Amino acid sequence: MKKNINNKALFLDRDGVLNHLINKRPPWLLKEIKIYQEAFKLVKLAKRRFYLPIVISNQPDAGRGTISYEKLHLVNKKIMNELQIEQFFLCTHPYDGECDCRKPLPGNFFKAQKINNLDLKKSIMVGDRDKDIIAGNRAGCKTIKISEKNSELADFNVDNHQNLLKLLDKLLI
Numbered sequence: 001m002k003k004n005i006n007n008k009a010l011f012l013d014r015d016g017v018l019n020h021l022i023n024k025r026p027p028w029l030l031k032e033i034k035i036y037q038e039a040f041k042l043v044k045l046a047k048r049r050f051y052l053p054i055v056i057s058n059q060p061d062a063g064r065g066t067i068s069y070e071k072l073h074l075v076n077k078k079i080m081n082e083l084q085i086e087q088f089f090l091c092t093h094p095y096d097g098e099c100d101c102r103k104p105l106p107g108n109f110f111k112a113q114k115i116n117n118l119d120l121k122k123s124i125m126v127g128d129r130d131k132d133i134i135a136g137n138r139a140g141c142k143t144i145k146i147s148e149k150n151s152e153l154a155d156f157n158v159d160n161h162q163n164l165l166k167l168l169d170k171l172l173i
């Protein structure tokens with residue numbers, strides 16, 4: 001039987017981790033997309049170390065009627081293409097309590113696990129909000145919070161993208 005060496009994932013929240021927030025919201029237009037330079041590096045680092053980069057993101061705005069689903073998917077595709085991330089799992093449900101995939105629920109982690117036969121215990125989640133960290137914890141992953149505010153919920157805290165890269169360089173083994 002073929003051994004799956006890619007059985008580990010680097011799960012990534014999208015907004016605030018890979019691309020900048022625009023006035024505390026996700027980019028709604030292509031021209032609003034601004035990707036962190038370190039994001040390109042961390043995706044490459046993950047691939048080199050045989051961690052599958054997988055985006056897990058709450059995107060409730062289309063469901064709330066703020067933008068169209070077409071725009072949402074257009075913007076997301078552009079971000080994924082730029083970063084060369086093949087797998088992304090978006091929860092487009094508008095509010096909590098309507099699905100099992102809206103973080104802090106871990107449904108999308110389990111979907112990704114099934115598709116890729118992942119070992120979630122060896123996988124890592126990076127997020128900028130507590131709901132990312134809670135979802136990652138519930139899935140059994142190691143968790144990293146990138147924020148100016150430390151979280152006791154996370155296994156690791158970093159305060160900026162450069163320090164995130166440094167930490168991942170140590171953790172992705």
Ligand SMILES: [Mg+2]
Nearest residue numbers: 013015016128
């Ligand atoms: Mg975020």
Ligand SMILES: [Zn+2]
Nearest residue numbers: 091099101102
């Ligand atoms: Zn959902």
